[in-house]
Amino acid sequence: MKSLDVDIAVIGAGSAGLGAAIEAKKQGMDVLILERNDELGGITLQCIHNGFGLKIFKEDLTGPEYIQRFIDEAKELKIPYKLDTMVIEITEDKEIYAVNKKEGLLRIKAKAIILSMGCREKTRGAINIPGFRPAGMYTAGQAQRFVNIEGYIPGKTFVILGSGDIGMIMARRLTWLGCEVKAVVEIKSYVSGLIRNQVQCLEDYNIPLILNHTITKIHGKERVEGVTISSVDQNWDRIVDSDQYIECDSILLSVGLVPENELTTKAGAELSNNGGPIVDDNLETIMDGIFACGNVLQVHDLVDNVSEEAKRAGKNAAIYVKERYGKEQIKKDHIKIIPGINVGYVKPDYVNFSNLENLLHFHLRVKEPDRDVIIVIKEVNKIIYQRVRSFVIPSEMIEVRTKFKPEVISPNCRELKIEVLPVSLLEVLDEVG
């Protein structure tokens, strides 16, 4: 068995992996990227629509254009990478076992590991649609691959279940190809994806968005022939006698993404309720020296945000290797970050006490849409951060960047709560505070 030693092993060469590897390399680390696909770039390669890079490059790029800049930089920096290489196991001692065709089984001993495996699409079984199981059902990303990479069109008439971003983008893409998208059916009362995609991909092309509805039956035995959709009540239960039949030969599923963390849990790291590993503000998991970034940690709205997060992970992993690797680990003094009212999840899950004065990045999603809200961070009942927002929706991630002055937080603080409250509560809180 071939064995290798590296400073930092990066698992996955999508936007997260490349971004982290580049930063770690710039910090002087000996880096190795392991990628299971046969090329660098990850899922961004099949996202040939525009809208990438506005934040980082101040340019409107397509996915492949965006990721190519990172691929080029990684190659310029001569970062070694292995393609067609699947990691099958990560041990607690940061040993990675991977396989590829040419080298067989590899054992890679790393001082630090960066997890950047991305996410995958939820599938039909998870949402239990009754009916047959014919050909003609695809996840939106699968259809995207067929069209944009393989060059094949998977159907003629489509109904899209769920209003995730890839689903809306594929609705437009398929329309351009001459297919008919009969409807985008969303069980919630608002879209799951970005508002900009609702406008640019559906409204601009007169594709009907049917809210508060879901597919209740799939018709067709060999190939999809149609779907029954029904309206649902507040509990998402089907309303009797609300059925309508829509003829179509294909169904796309765009019902959400989940971080892909099989390797992470096998290594012993715990996940939080969003499906990503529990991390501190260094993006380090509870496994010493194992870091996570990008969609494996939390599903981002924009690839630019993935790249930013990746950069932080790359930098922190390098600092770990330089300052902490091989030394006895000091028990970390952690403050737990707790999602409170109308917060679905928040990352990081912990903040190191010693980092409170540094710039901290919190990412969170609300549970329900709301208007005129105030985002607060509280130590017990004392508000230590607050910011007003006119509109929040689960599909748009909220970023909070802040530093805390030492006198603001008590030395015994063990947890901080982050909440998104109606602004009408502000005055009340002001009186209390």
Add this chain to the structure above:
Amino acid sequence: MDYDVIIIGGGVTGCCIARTLSLYDLKICLLEKEADIASGTTKANSGIIHAGYAADRKYVKRKFCIHGNKLFDLAHKELNFPFKRTGTLVVALEERQIKDLVYKRNYGTEDGVPGLEIIIDKNRIKRMEPQLTDKVIAVLHAPSGGIVSPYELTFALAENAHMNGVEFFREHEVIGINKIVAGFEVETKPKKFTSRIVINAAGLFAAEVSRMAGADTFEIYPRRGEYILFDKGLIHLNKVLFPMPTRLSKGILASPTIHGHVFIGPNADNILDIEDISTTTRGLKEIISGGVMLVPNLPLNAAIRNFAGLRAVSNTMDFIIEATEMVGFVNVAGILSPGLTSTFAIAEEVVRILIEDLGEELKEKEKYNPYRPKPEHLSDFTKMKLNQKIKENQAWGRIICRCETIPEAEIVDSIRRPVGATAIDGVKFRCRAGMGRCQGGFCMPRVMEILSRELNIPYDEVTKRGKGSHYLVNKVLCIELTEDSKESEEVAEK
């Protein structure tokens, strides 16, 4: 005559008959209407090997079940299909049900069902199955009960039958049977076959096939059962768990699968359409409420698939295994639960019918090989073995299905094996590529590539399960850049 024996139907029953008869000096073929064997009742089946205490003595299925259960150990050794005697528990949730357990135990023990035991000690019950509800009062433990992968059993039977000379014709739907001198002419869509003996193992279509031959004696009604399969790793069951049966059905059970998942189901729904394997909202709710009665901790939000299967229920409510008045035409019909358990016993009975009722003088072949090699799976390898395998064949090092860690080598093997896969579902059921939590989201285009290459068919002609189930309908039109347009682009860039 083309053949001595034609078997109609490539489910577990037909394939087991084929394999059992392949011991003898007979020219045999099997006709299957679908793109693959194990496509009907066999595929969507609970996969349970019953101990045999349950059925009433007035039915022959009882005797086939008890005997059939015992035949599994040898068959497992010879055929290497996934099988485990996990033991089964019938769960009593009320005091008054204990007398039913006692009745079942006695009724089974009298007919030779081994090891039946009623357990009342709650601690002991919980040790046997920690996931069982706290409301349990007592259980009937049947240690000889177990689980099997019904489709992998069928593939093993077919592969071994093929090794011993049986020919398989898939996508050959029988559309007519004519009596000819000393035999039958069996008409299928692609071509006609002649044979001295015809064995009807057509499952849900057995009554129809029997009528084609002029042996019109029974009816088959479809009874649908729906299932929900849960993701691996979130819950583990040691035992197959049955509720107390009602007069109508065995009830919703909760069971481990041989591959480490947990499923719940089936309900029992008498339906009209013999091909209606759709699942229903009502049915799925019904099995969830049944399932949580036994296992309250079911990870309901981690269901990865729901599916339905049809049981072929005969009007006698029993197996129909008999020579008919059309001499040489044998019916093997109405094989519902415990049909899977009875498989090998049913095949033995067919041999007896051939010898005793049809007067066949069956001679054993000189070169019969009862062994079917176990398909190699990466998941069974040690790290050193895997490294070795990749050195021998690089395809072991290219992982195609990420969720189940299935390399290209296993996918190629599932296509190249005797009676191998010809479509995506065939690959999925043989080597589990696409069976995991992403349900083929990532690997399907890659499996299509391999099928296209191995079968030498265009990429867009790869199907889910044979004709009519194409995935791709059109090509994206590409405008090839000519030298001129490339130049003008470069100019534009400058």
